[in-house]
Structure formats: structure tokens, C-alpha cells
Amino acid sequence: MDKVVRACPRAIILTMNKQIPVIIFGAGGVGRALLQQIVEGRETVATRNQLYFNVVAVADSRRWLWQPAGMADEQLLAVIQAKKTRQNLGVERPDGVTIIEQAAQAGLENGIVVDVTALEGMEPVLDKALAIGWGVVLANKKALAGPWATAQRYFNNPRVRHESTVGGGQPVIATLRYLLDTSDPILRIEGQMSGTLGYICQRLDTGLPFSQAIAEAKAFGYTEPDPREDLGGLDVMRKILILGRMAGWGLDSADIAVESLYHPSLAHLSVPEFMTASRALDPSMADRVKVAHANNTVLRYVAELSAEGGSVGLKALPATSGLANLKYISFQTGRYEDEPLLIGGKGAGVSMTAAGVHGDMIDFGREITN
Numbered sequence: 001m002d003k004v005v006r007a008c009p010r011a012i013i014l015t016m017n018k019q020i021p022v023i024i025f026g027a028g029g030v031g032r033a034l035l036q037q038i039v040e041g042r043e044t045v046a047t048r049n050q051l052y053f054n055v056v057a058v059a060d061s062r063r064w065l066w067q068p069a070g071m072a073d074e075q076l077l078a079v080i081q082a083k084k085t086r087q088n089l090g091v092e093r094p095d096g097v098t099i100i101e102q103a104a105q106a107g108l109e110n111g112i113v114v115d116v117t118a119l120e121g122m123e124p125v126l127d128k129a130l131a132i133g134w135g136v137v138l139a140n141k142k143a144l145a146g147p148w149a150t151a152q153r154y155f156n157n158p159r160v161r162h163e164s165t166v167g168g169g170q171p172v173i174a175t176l177r178y179l180l181d182t183s184d185p186i187l188r189i190e191g192q193m194s195g196t197l198g199y200i201c202q203r204l205d206t207g208l209p210f211s212q213a214i215a216e217a218k219a220f221g222y223t224e225p226d227p228r229e230d231l232g233g234l235d236v237m238r239k240i241l242i243l244g245r246m247a248g249w250g251l252d253s254a255d256i257a258v259e260s261l262y263h264p265s266l267a268h269l270s271v272p273e274f275m276t277a278s279r280a281l282d283p284s285m286a287d288r289v290k291v292a293h294a295n296n297t298v299l300r301y302v303a304e305l306s307a308e309g310g311s312v313g314l315k316a317l318p319a320t321s322g323l324a325n326l327k328y329i330s331f332q333t334g335r336y337e338d339e340p341l342l343i344g345g346k347g348a349g350v351s352m353t354a355a356g357v358h359g360d361m362i363d364f365g366r367e368i369t370n
């Protein structure tokens with residue numbers, strides 16, 4: 001079967017399956033993994049869903065490749081290689097809204113715009129895509145976690161998919177959607193939603209000073225290039241805010257208390273300066289760990305939310321609790337009131353995140369073809 005499909009000329013594969021034009025904003029870790037999965041998943045996606053994702057544009061921060069008839073898989077693989085080796089992509093790009101307009105003028109319909117950037121301010125691009133009848137798939141949380149007044153149009157919108165925004169590839173959003181679709185009221189959401197902070201907390205348990213745990217996580221590539229982006233808790237806050245908004249709570253970021261794991265006085269240092277200065281955080285963190293251990297608990301970075309608001313920060317969990325060592329999200333609902341519904345397991349990483357995006361694309365494609 002494998003050989004048959006690979007030997008098929010692209011033109012035949014195109015006519016055999018429903019073509020979905022795709023524009024991808026972002027060609028970083030997740031964007032490249034997504035391109036790889038689109039190419040490697042051709043046969044499965046065609047066999048199971050009779051779909052063909054026709055990538056017509058890939059844009060990074062400055063440049064883009066545009067091919068309204070769609071790029072061959074060899075070109076997509078060349079994009080991955082070029083970005084990996086820091087070569088330039090195509091030509092200088094127009095702004096995002098113009099890109100969508102150009103696709104509409106080229107007669108491309110029922111396509112998907114994928115946002116795998118980490119940008120704020122993508123809303124006009126997403127709105128333009130929705131206005132011309134396309135779907136939007138997001139790994140980027142910023143538009144969903146912006147002020148409620150602007151973000152609310154992306155919730156309860158069947159053409160906006162964002163499985164990867166919480167839990168990487170874990171089916172967190174799909175599960176919450178199912179609970180909501182079947183009229184199960186959401187009472188409380190809780191979870192350890194940062195693999196990076198989970199790792200650091202576990203290293204603190206072994207007696208490692210906080211600054212060294214941060215340095216280690218950075219050296220392994222677990223943190224953002226600037227670890228303060230993880231330690232500040234905003235990314236976790238965005239995740240729980242997105243879940244709360246899906247649950248029907250029109251909350252804003254101000255409704256969630258965020259505990260940053262570094263002092264504001266360290267905010268303006270360069271990354272190397274911060275790495276050195278973070279040693280000043282060691283004694284107070286060591287004290288907190290000691291108190292937690294004395295009470296048979298461990299510190300974990302936990303997000304909690306209900307209709308009234310919530311918090312994101314360090315919490316002492318029983319050391320023997322299964323949750324202490326699990327990246328999890330739990331939903332307490334009308335039906336799961338005494339025993340919350342739990343989703344746990346590995347969720348982070350570019351490949352899991354890209355799989356969540358790819359899954360959303362398939363879901364959307366299946367829906368518009370039926």
C-alpha cells in the first residue's frame with residue numbers, strides 16, 4: 001500500500017482526495033514538525049479521511065514561500081531543512097492580512113490558516129481568515145488569552161481549533177468540548193500544565209539549588225531561551241484561562257493570581273545576568289522545599305480555576321499523591337463531581353504539539369468535506 005501511494009503522481013493523489021489549502025504562519029520548532037507530519041502523514045490522512053493538505057504558503061517573521069497551486073512534498077522538506085540551517089525562506093513577505101487576501105484572490109476556498117508563531121497581535125489575520133470562510137488552527141495561545149472583549153469571538157466558534165494550546169498533544173480541549181457538548185457543567189479545573197516547571201520542581205526535591213535546577217533545565221532545552229518566560233507563570237496562566245473561557249467563564253487574566261518564581265527586580269537583566277543573579281533565589285526556595293518536605297509534601301506548580309477566578313503558583317501536594325509526579329489536567333464537573341476526570345501523561349514537545357495541530361486540521365477537513 002505504502003509503495004502504491006508513494007508511486008502515485010501528485011496529480012492523481014490530488015484528484016483522489018479532498019484538497020484543503022493550508023497557510024502556515026511560523027516555521028520554528030512546531031512549524032517544522034508540522035510540515036514533517038503533513039508529509040509523513042499523507043497516506044494515513046488520505047486513507048482514513050480522503051484529505052490532502054495542500055500547503056500554499058509558509059511564512060516566518062520576515063519572509064514567505066507562496067505557491068497557490070500548492071507545494072510538492074520535496075519543497076516542504078526543503079523548507080524544513082532551510083529553516084533548520086537558518087537559511088532564508090523564499091522572498092520578503094507582505095503582512096498577514098494581505099497574505100490571506102492574496103489566497104482569496106487566487107480563488108482558494110475552505111482552507112486552513114495555522115498559527116504556530118508565538119506572536120501577539122495575530123487577531124486581524126485570524127479574523128480575515130474567518131471572514132473569507134476558512135478555518136483557523138492555533139498552537140499560539142495569545143489570541144485566545146487576550147482581553148475577553150476581543151478573544152470571546154474565538155470561543156464557541158466551530159471554525160477555530162486549538163487542541164495544542166493546552167497539554168500539547170493530549171486530548172484536553174477535545175475532552176472539555178465533549179463535556180460541554182453533553183451539558184456537563186464544569187465546576188473546577190486544576191492541573192500541572194508546565195513540563196518545564198514540573199521538571200524544576202522534581203529537581204528541587206533532590207536538594208538541588210533552585211538556580212542549578214533552572215540552569216539544568218535550560219541546558220537540556222526544556223526552558224524557553226529566556227527561562228523567565230517559564231518561571232513567570234504567564235504561559236500556565238494563559239492555558240488555564242483558555243480552559244476557563246471554554247467552560248463558559250468570561251474571565252480575564254486579572255482574575256487569576258499568578259505567582260512568579262523570580263523577583264521583579266530580575267526582570268530587566270540579560271539572560272546570562274539573570275542566570276547568575278538567580279542564585280539569590282536559592283535560600284528562600286530551599287526553605288520552602290524544606291517546610292514542604294517536613295510536612296510530607298512536595299512543591300508543584302499548580303493552576304486552579306473556577307467560575308470566580310483562580311491561581312497559578314507553587315502548592316504543596318502530598319508526596320505520595322500520584323498527581324505530584326504527573327503532568328495532568330483535571331476537570332471536576334456535574335457528572336465527575338466526587339472523582340474528577342483526569343487527563344495525564346507526556347504532553348510537551350514540538351512533535352506532540354504539531355500532532356495536536358495536525359489532528360485539528362484533519363478534524364476540520366473532515367467536517368467541511370461531509
Ligand SMILES: NC(=O)c1ccc[n+]([C@@H]2O[C@H](COP(=O)([O-])OP(=O)(O)OC[C@H]3O[C@@H](n4cnc5c(N)ncnc54)[C@H](OP(=O)(O)O)[C@@H]3O)[C@@H](O)[C@H]2O)c1
Pocket residue numbers: 025026027028029030031059060061062115116117118119139140141164165168348349350353
Ligand atoms: N514548543 C512547544 O513544545 C509548544 C507546546 C505548546 C504550544 N506551543 C506554542 O506553539 C507556538 C510555536 O512554538 P515554537 O516552539 O515553534 O516557537 P519558535 O520555535 O520560536 O517559532 C516561532 C516561529 O514563528 C515565526 N514568526 C515570528 N513572527 C512571525 C510573523 N509575523 N509571521 C509569521 N511567522 C512569524 C518565527 O519566525 P523566524 O523563524 O523568522 O524567527 C518562527 O519561525 C508558540 O505559540 C508556542 O507557545 C509550543
